[in-house]
Amino acid sequence: MKNIKKTALILGATGLVGNELGKLLLQQKNYEKIHLLVRRPITSNNSTCEVHVVDFEQLHTYKELFQVTDVFCCLGTTIKKAKSKKAFRKVDYEYPVEAAKMACESGAEKFLIITAMGSNPKSRIFYNQVKGEVEESISKLTIPSIHIFRPSLLLGKRDEFRFGEKIAEKASILLNLIMVGPLRPFKAIEAKNVAAAMASMARTGKSGVNIYPSHEIERIAKENN
Numbered sequence: 001m002k003n004i005k006k007t008a009l010i011l012g013a014t015g016l017v018g019n020e021l022g023k024l025l026l027q028q029k030n031y032e033k034i035h036l037l038v039r040r041p042i043t044s045n046n047s048t049c050e051v052h053v054v055d056f057e058q059l060h061t062y063k064e065l066f067q068v069t070d071v072f073c074c075l076g077t078t079i080k081k082a083k084s085k086k087a088f089r090k091v092d093y094e095y096p097v098e099a100a101k102m103a104c105e106s107g108a109e110k111f112l113i114i115t116a117m118g119s120n121p122k123s124r125i126f127y128n129q130v131k132g133e134v135e136e137s138i139s140k141l142t143i144p145s146i147h148i149f150r151p152s153l154l155l156g157k158r159d160e161f162r163f164g165e166k167i168a169e170k171a172s173i174l175l176n177l178i179m180v181g182p183l184r185p186f187k188a189i190e191a192k193n194v195a196a197a198m199a200s201m202a203r204t205g206k207s208g209v210n211i212y213p214s215h216e217i218e219r220i221a222k223e224n225n
């Protein structure tokens with residue numbers, strides 16, 4: 001097999017999972033270039049990483065940045081933060097689908113995205129519905145290898161304070177103790193394990209559309225790291 005070094009692009013690299021993912025991909029040393037698409041300036045002191053502050057409303061104008069082998073999408077917001085359903089949908093549906101289309105057009109081999117447990121385009125819950133729709137739209141594209149990660153509640157240290165998630169996180173520490181057997185899929189998961197599973201599946205030659213529920217993400221992360 002030819003030993004061609006890969007190139008990556010991460011959308012959402014400033015987020016809880018995206019930040020862990022960037023660090024992991026650097027550690028693995030199998031990417032010769034990692035482009036980070038961000039909306040606010042960040043510093044990187046590693047020459048493998050290139051930070052690009054972009055206007056996500058104009059993603060289509062950054063075609064050259066999508067000339068990579070692997071595209072990772074860790075974008076996301078909450079309705080509370082976005083302030084409207086429309087604005088939420090932009091971040092969780094429109095930008096990821098636009099990115100996936102550009103990845104497809106530029107011949108990327110892999111597209112890896114985080115959605116959420118309960119993603120379902122027919123869900124009555126708006127969040128799950130949008131997550132299901134993004135999965136559906138991306139799965140129709142002819143990217144050779146698509147990986148969809150559906151985590152449950154994410155655990156990890158955030159700069160911002162999210163009251164609802166903080167309460168859920170505290171409760172989940174106790175609940176995780178009893179989340180065994182049929183309850184295992186609902187167990188909260190460390191953001192770094194989601195990142196590890198993404199990095200791990202990017203190393204495999206698995207083709208087609210692959211969907212990973214939360215407990216499967218946890219298993220992949222533990223087996224491969």
Ligand SMILES: NC(=O)c1ccc[n+]([C@@H]2O[C@H](COP(=O)([O-])OP(=O)(O)OC[C@H]3O[C@@H](n4cnc5c(N)ncnc54)[C@H](OP(=O)(O)O)[C@@H]3O)[C@@H](O)[C@H]2O)c1
Pocket residue numbers: 011012013014015016017018039040056074075076077091114115116117150151152153154155165191
């Ligand atoms: N939180 C949970 O418990 C949970 C559970 C299941 C699934 N998920 C999903 O998992 C994924 C990753 O979650 P996370 O907690 O790591 O996300 P996060 O920490 O909130 O990070 C989200 C990323 O998206 C970027 N972003 C948000 N709004 C944007 C906008 N308008 N334009 C451009 N970029 C924008 C953020 O940039 P800035 O840093 O500039 O804001 C950040 O890089 C998301 O899709 C989320 O829905 C989360």
